[in-house]
Amino acid sequence: MDRPAAPTSTPPPSPTPRLLSAQRPPARFGLAVAVLGVAGCTLAVAALRGLTPAASLSVLYILPVLLVATSWGLVLALATAIGSALAFNLFFLPPTGRLTVADDRNVAALGTFMVVAFVTSRVADLARARAAEAEARRQEADLAAELARGLLAGGDPGDLLRTASRRVAEALAVPAVTLERGEVPAGADGRREAFPLRDSERTVATLLLPAGLDPALRTRLVAHVLPSLEALLAAALERDALQAEVVETQALRRSDVVKTAILRAVSHDLRSPLTGILTAGTALGSASLGPEDREALAAGVVADAERLSHVVDNLLDLSRLEAGTAAPRTDWCAIDEVLHTAAEQAGGDVRFALDADLPLVRADPAQLERAFTNLIANADVHGAGRPVSVRARVVGARLVVRIVDRGPGIPAADQARIFEPFFRGGPRDPARPAGSGLGLAIVRGFVEANGGEVGVESLPGQGSSFVVTFPVAPVPQDTARRPA
Known part of the structure; x- marks a missing residue:
């Protein structure tokens, strides 16, 4: 299960060693470093033995032993220590040039050197192992955090699963990792191994990896990666279930509100x-x-x-x-013709103030006539018996139509809700029947469906002005204006 979300850019893989692999450099490089290190220390001791006794310079051979132990492990470090002891004995302990030791004190010195080299190698190897394990744990934590961001941020379940599969593949350095929802068999060909991810009593997903994994990799996978992945997937699925319940609850609540309003x-x-x-x-x-x-x-x-x-x-x-079934049948139409037709259908005393040569608008004339009929009828009902003013002009890149009445105005608290279905704001006039609260909602629906916008400007006691605007678009030259 995988918001683009949103959604999101994929960070590049970390330059540090990949999780669970901890591969050492090739042994041939370690052997070359050991030989060069022993040779370099031999030359250094030869250069410095005129200043201090050669026996005290044997500590220099610890350096290549530490370097090899840190990068290539204990075995090659012990070989380096033995090579160092042989080189020191051959070139600096009498009789030189022979692998024999004449002085018992030199024998003790060589023994001490070997013990120190072994202990040092062991400590360096353990430190390297601890560092590798710490790096593996850090990358496991990074993997869990990245999966948590992806899985818990929401989005399409398929995208989330693909993203999680890619992250696990990068972390494990294993190709062809697949994460599928539910329980999926590994397959009869034996090429894949299935790792079910369970949440209490059910299998929430299955992680499919190539068969024949390295035992150490498999152990770490089962011990550290799968538990965190199970917990994250379970949390993500629970979140999706809760979101679905919330959406369903909101839909039912809205349905109840609409049903109640319709019944009213x-x-x-x-x-x-x-x-x-x-x-x-x-x-x-x-x-x-x-x-x-x-x-x-x-x-x-x-x-x-x-x-x-x-x-x-x-x-x-x-x-x-x-x-969503009121799709407009758009065509180039003259807004002045639409307004005159709407005024005839609405009835009442309407005064026009329309600029000459108003541009054509691309819209559904029938829907616009319906919207303006409701606006003019609404203005006539609330206009306190005074004429309704209809004005139209071009302002910048928009065609602006105003339907103005001289009624009592609309309270500021009602202006934000006046286009909601079944909303009836303002004072009630006992002399006229109350409206259904649908006319202005239909106005907004038809105007917005045709690419326009509608709003209201009103002050108590000074009337109301409903403002409808449409974008002015270039009209093809072969489009003829219908005669008025």
Whole structure:
């Protein structure tokens, strides 16, 4: 299971020795260093024996022994120590030129040198082993930290698994490492070995490596790498499960909110016109009604039916917008024609102030007409009986349309939520029916679907101005403007 995340650049491999390999330099290099070191110390003792006794200079031979022990281990260091003792005996202990020792004190000195060389070699070899082990532990910790960042940061599970596989392959210096989710068999061909990664009672993933691993590498893998990888994968899977539950819970909560809002809208906005239609329909069946009363009741039925149809249309539009199925059928359209058509559909007293030669916009004319019809109707309802002003002009690289009313304005606390579905802010006017709270949500949905933006500017007592903007794009020369 592997956020690009985000996601992320892959750091280069560490220049230090790879994890679990701890390979020493080739033995031939160690042998060359031992020979050159013994020869160099022999020359140094020969140059300095005129200043101090040669026996006291034997300590110089410890240097190549330490160097070889640190890099190539105890065996080659002991060979270097023996070579050093033979060279010192051959060239500096009487009788020189022969591998015999005449003085017992020189025998004791050679023995002491060999003991010191052995102890020194052993200590250097142990220090090297401890350093190699510490480096291995450090790289194991780096591997665990890097995997933790990748696995716990989130993202696509497949990408996370591939990233973890690559990190393990780099750390182990082993090719063809695969990390797959769930339990995966190693295969009948025997080319791969499967290491299941378990979380309590289940196998969360399987690490597949080439068969025939080095025993030391396998031991370290099982003892140090797999436990941390198991814990990280289990935590990552648990995190994904919790995130899925959170998303599902949020979706259910939002669904409950929408359902409650829809039920509220149905109860208030659908029941009221239905009641009026039923009442008027029942009264129309009375034989005692005069022509004038019958005509008034029929007009009431039509008005309630139109109101009911408007609410149903809004619900259908909002449903399409929420489901993402209201894709616009874009074409080059004249915004002034759209505004005039919307004003005719909305009714009311509308005053236009449109600049001449407004550019065409690429949008769905039907959706824009629907959006501007809702805006103009909303301004007419809240305009306190005053005319609605519709203005359009080009400002910079955008076409700006303003729908202005002279009503009571919108409180600042409501302006941030006024485009939310089913939100009804501001004071209630008992003389007019309350809206469904869908019109402005549909306006925002259709405007944004066509590449525009919508906002509101309002001060209490000074009216409201709904501002709709569209980007101005170059119009092809063969696109003709439709006649007004």
